[in-house]
Amino acid sequence: MLEVRGVSTTMISLNNLGIDNYFKYVYALLAGWLIWGVVRRFLFPHPFDKIPGPAKGSFISGNLFEVFGPNGLEFHHSLTKNYGKVVRTFGLLNERVLFIRDPKALQYIFLKDQDLYQQPNQILLYVDAFTLSGTQKLITHHANRSARKIFGPGLISTLGDQHKRQRKMLNPVFSIAHMKKMIPTFFAVTYDLRDVLLRKIADGPQEVEMVSWLTRVALEIISLCGMGKSFSPIAENQEEHRYISSMKLLGPVGRKLLLLNKYILPWIINYKIGTPRMHRLVADALPFPSLHKICEIIDVMHEESTHIYDSKKKALAAGGKADEEQKDILNILMRENLKASAENKLEDDEVIAQISTLMFGASDTTSSAFVRILWLLAKHQDVQAKLREEIRDAKRFDGEPDYEQLAALTYLDAVCRETLRICASFTTPIKGTNGKDIPEIHIPRGTVMQISIQETNQDPEIWGPDSGEWKPERWLSPLPDSVLNARIPGVYSHLMTFIGGSKACIGFKFAEMEIKVILYVLIELFQFDLPKKEIFWKFTGLVSPSVDLNELKPQLPVIVSRSADHFQKFYCRAIAYTCFVESLKTD
Structure with missing residues (x-):
């Protein structure tokens, strides 16, 4: 029998494990815990009862489905409009949840006392118990640690010293110097999309569903720049890689396991009930298709990530110019990790975990932001025309613009910043790990706080009475004192879009430059118009468009055509350039 870190690879039947007794034990503890939780929350007063907020939407779910439902953004706005900057809402089983947009509170949460406020366990331990693959290869190669998560122990799934150590190792990897070398890849992938669109409109303007294409572009860019591997080439009738298919299903399937994710799994993991292998066997035995699917998704993601890591590791061991x-x-990251001291070095499973972490973090959120930009530009034709003019004026005959040249395009920068201000893609939950006073409000240990990124970014006391309007021009002048004095703890442009402090998105510059490159290529060549059909924006974890409120799949149909004056502008510039060259020859 082969033993790996105390985990046996021998096939174990459910009867040998005493599964009946295990179920009885788990059910008894779970029932007692749920009963106590219900009694405590409904019968005893809570410190937040005096904080204003809405009535419970449901006896069981509270306001949960209003906060996270398709119309969640409208509900978020009504909360801050009707109740202020700190609002009491209800979660499952009468749990009190604070909904926050107050800048002073955010400073404490994200900067001053950031170690006391962490992501909730249901975020970090999401299907933690079920990530053990059924194959002997994965068990022997990487036995599960007690804290294996859906992405593994990566940057978004770790806390405390482990998170700081990973961030210390990854910060230099996302430096401007390294990112400058990735910009040619940004352009190459975007050119593939350009060619697809040109073929689609060869016979005239066409309606094109852009969400799927922009998602593929974002995935391909992070695949190549992140792992040096192509997962989703930009071409029509291209079969989707199983890793990409699994990642796309992660959110929709995960949302069906809300109760399990929020209440049961954190409790099982925190109190170390059973082993990961036992958890997986139980999961396979339970009659829940969504749970089986999430296990399958995790297996695929972990197997592909491990394969990529093994290939890179072998190449590093072989050395040579190609690897350099x-x-x-x-x-x-792997080269830097080899040079790191023992106390700073990342373990194999930590490096593997960064693969899915990067893929997920750099694809959905970036494509969601760009989809919103495209919709806004199609809606505001004057902004689209002005942006096209700036891009054409900046065009060079000697190749693509570099990092500095893209950064110097002020209107392009303003369009990006304003969209990222007004169209934050998500909200983020934070949980207090220790009782702490945020001025005038005592936060009991274990309190869940929902940080409203969009409402913070659109606070009229900070951004003025037009804070809810999309106005790129606001970034072309010095920002008002109200913005500077608010001291928003975000890492990007006085905004909370990319969070702040130790929780800040490490790749925000990567995302910003990716958006700029895509706009630079597409806006110069194409005209984008909205179709006659109405576009709805739904909150489904991320903000996504749809033409049908009952349709789960995001869709943004856009009328794509060649820019009307593209050929004329290009012809005039070509003549001007030729005359300039001839004048130099004459001189």
Whole structure:
């Protein structure tokens, strides 16, 4: 019998494990815990009862489905409009949840006392118990640690010293110097999308569903720049890689396991009930298709991530010039990790975990932001025309713009910043790990706080009475004192879009430059118009468009055509350039 870190690879039947007794034990503890939780929350007063907020939407779910439902953004706005900057809402089983947009509170949460406020366990331990693959290969290669999560122990799934150590190792990897070397890849992938669109409109303007294409572009960019591997080439009738298919299903399937994710799994993991292998066997035995699917998704993601890591590790061990020339994030991270001291070095499973972490973090959120930009530009034709003019004026005959040249395009920068201000893609939950006073409000240990990124970014006391309007021009002048004095603890442009402090998005510059490159290529060549059909924006974890409120799949149909004056502008510039060259020859 082969033993790996105390985990046996021998096939174990449910009867040998005494599964009946295990179920009885778990059910008894779970029932007692739920009963006590219900009694305590409904019969005893809570410190937040005096904080204003809405009535419970449901006896069981509270306001949960209003906060996270398709119309969640409208509900968020009504909360801050009717009740202020700190609002009491209800979660499952009468749990009190604070909904916050107050800048002073955010400073405490994200900067001053950031170690006391962490992501909730249901975020970090999401299907933690079920990540053990059924194959002997994965068990022997990477036995499960007690804290294996859906992405593994990666940057978004770790806390405390482990998180700080990972961030210390990853910060240099996302430096401007490294990112400059990735910009040609940004352009190459965007050119593939450009060619697809040109073929689609060869016979005239066409309606094109852009969400799927922009998602593929974001995935392909992070695949190449992050792992040096192509997962989703930009071409029509291209079969989707199983890793990409699994990642796309992660959110929709995970949302069906809300109760399990929020209440049961954190409790099982925190109190170390059973082993990961036992959890997986129980999961396979339970009659829940969504739970089985999430286990399958995790297996695929972990297996593919492990395969990529093994290939990189072998290449590093072999050495050579070819390896040195690879500039992808994972390759750089692994090379730096080899040089790190023992106390700073990342373990194998930590490096593997960064793969899915990067893929998920850099694809959905970036494509969601760009989809919103495209919709706004199609809606505001004057802004689209002005942006096109700036891009055409900046065009060079000697190749693509570099990092500095893209950063110097002020209107392009303003369009990006304003969209990221007004169209934050998500909200983020934070949980207090220790009782702490935020001025005038005592936060009991274990309190869940929902940080409203969009409402913070659109606070009229900070951004003025037009804070809810999309106005790129506001970034072309010095920002008002109200913005500077608010001291928003965000890492990007006085906004909370990319969070702040130790929780800040490490790749925000990567995302910003990716958006700029896509706009630079597409807006110069194409005209984008909205179709006659109405576009709805739904909150489904991320903000996504749809033409049908009952349709789960995001859709943004846009009328795409060649820019009307593209050929004329290009012809005039070509003549001007030729005359300039001839004048130099004459001189």
